[in-house]
Amino acid sequence: MNPQALMDGLITGSMIGLGAIGVTLTYSILRFANFAHGEFIAWGAYIALAVSSALGYLSGGLLAPIGPFSFGWSLPIAAVVAVALTGGLALLVDALLFGRLRAQRSTVIIMVMASFGAALTLRSLLEFIFTSKPAYYTKALQIALPLGGGLRATPDQMLSLGVAAVLVVAVHLLLTRTAIGRSMRAVSENQQLSGVVGIDVRKVVRIVWLLGAGLACMAGIMAGLLVQIRPHMGLDLLLPLFAAAILGGIGSVPGAMLAGLIVGLAEAFAVQIVGAEWRAAIAFVILVLVLLVRPQGLFGRPE
């Protein structure tokens, strides 16, 4: 077995985990499976690409690589802008579609279907604007550094893992230690009751969208930096996202991250055995196994 699979799995897994946190939060607080979540990943990656290229066009110095990394200051700046804009996109979709459906007291399944429609619209819009040709943040090549034990990783990969870890800890602290985190958990327990005790449910919903879309954007930028940017990147990640959210237990942020890593590692190791062309089926197998054995997930409560 190639030990490099461990590194590949960790990297894919942390992207899946970041996306799955958003899925699990929308699921537990807005109470529907959001099929459009993958599109926030793709939109985040493309917004960062657009901003980063614009910055590079304005000032070539921003494109000069920082230290050992393959990208210049334009990408971190673009990442901040893209996180904000992707959050704005999520709020916009909520205002145009999901918020109105909630106001009409639509059933869960109508929301799921609307998210399905929104996903196709957003994805095809990307394809329309940027075409389906793959894009990259930088054309620079990186040498993978040996880490010992046969593992190698590029500086970009190490940085991405670090950023993902910091983000997960930050979200976990936000949910467990702050007032807004307590409100979010209260709304996920019982929306009516938390409204009665004076929690601003609409504010909580906004925070959920901002948080979920922001994390998805970061996952998209990581995927774009380490692999490539394509309009279908969100769709390809959607099944792993759902598998991770359900495996981790709906509503559990540490669960989603851990399950994301499990799905990523399982993909990386299984690919060594069954071949890369079956990668997309592995998340499905995990999903079926979870639903068979433990439908409430690792950290979830049975309903």
Place this chain on the structure above:
Amino acid sequence: MSVELIGYGCFFLTMALTYAIMCLGLNVQWGQTGLFNVGIAGFVAIGAYVSALLTTPDTANRFGGFDMPILVGWLGGAVAAALIAFLIGALTIRLRADYLAIATFGVAVAVQLSALNLERITGGPFGIGFIPRPFGGYAGDPLLFSLFNLGVLIVVVVLLYLALERLVRSPWGRVLRAIREDETAALALGKSAVKFRLQAFAIGGGIMGLAGAVQAHFIGFIAPENYLPMLTFQVWAMLIVGGSGNNRGAILGAVLVWGLWAASASVIASLFPPGQQARAAALQIVMIGVGLCAILLLRPRGILGEEKVVSRHLGKLPRALRPGTKPETPKQ
């Protein structure tokens, strides 16, 4: 000119009617029972591939090619899709409603992947060709051939429609709607919600498989890219536009949306230069996506809306006693 026009009309209607079959299948799952299937393309593909394997002539480097009659292929495709639907349903119907949606999405991905990768069985990316077409002996006369094909499709759709209408008005159909409207009440009456949902899901999946099989034999060639998530989306748009819960709505929606689809495709294609056609296709999907969301927001009942039916025996009652004419329809 008229021969080509009639030929095109036949082709258009035949395609639309294959979608109508998928729509009728989805109507059993969603319209009657409230089960959300995001993997329609997967079930359609299963039907198409199974039927193609059963009926194509033996091929040297590919498994299958059993050269069986077309009807056997259609039945086989429907049964295979129903079986997969049954298995997925058995796995998820007990759980939350959207777990079924996620699982069916997974089915579509897995089926697409298998079609691409199992080259010895499915022909991989090149697909399967030379699928026998009904009335293949008349292929020399395009007009007669397309008329015959349309005739076959009309017969299939009408038979299916009559069977489903009968089913909707049967005690079985009433239980389905009862479970959809108020599961607790149905449970209190001793109806097993899981069992009925599972049956409806399998029947709907089987009908989608049949649709895939029929379509495969009409086109004569199948490949994995025929069964992308786009197909699932189109069928949903058809049912929502026509009116879910209404079998006539399902057929109407299929013809209407397919018409809009074909018309918008030709308009957009003529507006964009040849190099930009991929973009144009993306824009078309954007439009349909926005349209579906708008209908969900503005007119969730669709054009015809759900037909309130209780029993086929009530149809014979005087008009004043029919459920549809009363201001308050009794919840079954």
